[in-house]
Amino acid sequence: MKRQFGHRARLALSPPEIRLIDDQAHAGRAMWNLLHDWWTMLPKDKRSLTAADTAIRQARKEIDWLGVLPAQAAQAVLKTYFQAWKNCWDGRAEEPNFKARFRTVMSVDIPQGRDLNITRVHRRWGMVNIPKVGRVRFRWTKDLPVGKRANKNNRITGARLVKDALGWQIAFRVQTLEPKPDPHAGPEVGIDVGVTVPLALSDGKRYDHDEWLTEKEKGKLLRLEQRAAHRRTCRKRGERTSNRLRATYDQIQELRARAKRRHLDWQHQTTTDIATKYGTVVVEQLNIPNMVKSAKGTIEQPGKNVAQKVGLNRSISQEAWGRTVELLTYKLAQRGGSLHRVPASGTSQRCSACGFTTPGSREDQATFACKNPDCGWSGNADHNAARNVLHLYRMGLALVPAAGRAVVRRAHRVKPATAR
Known part of the structure; x- marks a missing residue:
């Protein structure tokens, strides 16, 4: 029987590579917002997949920072946006909306599995090709169908870069053919x-x-939450969140993400x-x-x-x-x-x-x-x-x-x- 599943691995990135992938994620989010704005402004009789594809191609040519996003990833944004509307029309979800900068999960899609060019370096690390970034190491924790093991029925169909509080990860989409148990x-x-x-x-x-956090980590989390509460009281109504308060939020999210990973592993x-x-x-x-x-x-x-x-x-x-x-x-x-x-x-x-x-x-x-x-x-x-x-x-x-x-x-x- 055919089985499709995902496997997530941690990426080992340098600071310049992190900035490149961050720029791609922000460009993908901005493209979603521009596409949503363009879609809602057009009359219903002029909305089509072909028109949206033409608008995306023109925007990537005219706006420099949108060109940071690879062409395949931009097409994936368009496909995901249309799927969101289809889910809404079928009653499975609400209408798509704008994606906020700080409340949206940063991600970049790599829809073509052949672009990854995955190789295993040794027992613990592998190498993957990320478009417009280059060869990047990732943690090898599961045998993947690559090299001679890859064929029509056992292969990696694509991947997605996802960022959480602990850094960037790559989620492979794997398709295998297994005997019925x-x-x-x-x-x-x-x-x-x-x-x-x-x-x-x-x-x-x-x-x-x-407990998912040690006593030392619990104490640190309590101090960070108290610090964040104190800095919130110093912020005036309608004032933008300060960089110090945002840095405190990031530290809190890092500890909670660590606890979530331990829970998921258990x-x-x-x-x-x-x-x-x-x-x-x-x-x-x-x-x-x-x-x-x-x-x-x-x-x-x-x-x-x-x-x-x-x-x-x-x-x-x-x-x-x-x-x-x-x-x-x-x-x-x-x-x-x-x-x-x-x-x-x-x-x-x-x-x-x-x-x-x-x-x-x-x-x-x-x-x-x-x-x-x-x-x-x-x-x-x-x-x-x-x-x-x-x-x-x-x-x-x-x-x-x-x-x-x-x-x-x-x-x-x-x-x-x-x-x-």
Whole structure:
């Protein structure tokens, strides 16, 4: 089966190369804004892909700093802009808008894979060709289909340069042809996600992690946030952000980006281990946006325990449960496994031994003790919830996709009317 995926690697750039790529990214953002301005000003009957392509070519000839952007990257901006409008017309996204200088992710697209000319230098480093920049080293952390290994079915179709708080990276678009995996022979397992225990499995295993920042980094982050808050108070209303305040913001983003990378690395290692050991994984269908809603309330009806709810919302967002499920989904599919979702209501209050839900069974956050006099089972609360998640799947209560749920709901609505 054909598989398309991305692989991101860190670039080792010199200061002049960083400035060149920065100029290309700013030129691409400006071209998007000019294209959007040109598109919205024209009458609808004169808007076409050919007219937009002609306007971009003329702009690159007349404006020097737009010529810094390679021609293929400029065409990629046009293609992405038209795709954004198509997503809007299909109802998948909102209308495209202007891209701000400091709130937009800086990126440059390299749509042609043959322009990269990738070679491996040694075990840890490779070389890639970036248009109008030259040969650049990148960190080699994954075997790529280059050289003699590249063919029609296994090749790199393109790349994209992306900048975050820690520097520039290159994201390769890889296309491979792999044999269809055999069904995974591993056991079934239910997973309960949480804040104190990130992942608890129905067989008693759990996956924990340490803090993403060290104590020294936490102290530095606190000082930087206090410094930024003090400098914000010194800025007058409507005044432009000072360079010192912006430099403080950059340092804060660097620490948060470092924590995010460590979290993503832990998620990849954990989900790979789960997908390798288990053939069927069952998770809860959680509505995370509703879970992290603010408890502030209104003036007429103010909320309660607002500060505690803010801290809980932050902890839930930092765990990124949705990303864990996404990683598990495609990794299980690669290994012949499957992922299923079950309703989340009642999984933490039900006793996994006797099946009864009795009030007061959760003695504290970590312990579950069944109050049924005929049972009396006690154990870890997260382990109990994971066993209930797996039990719902074995009872045939796995949720179907959204379209299927709509069909089931219509069928249930018709039955009472037909009976009457």
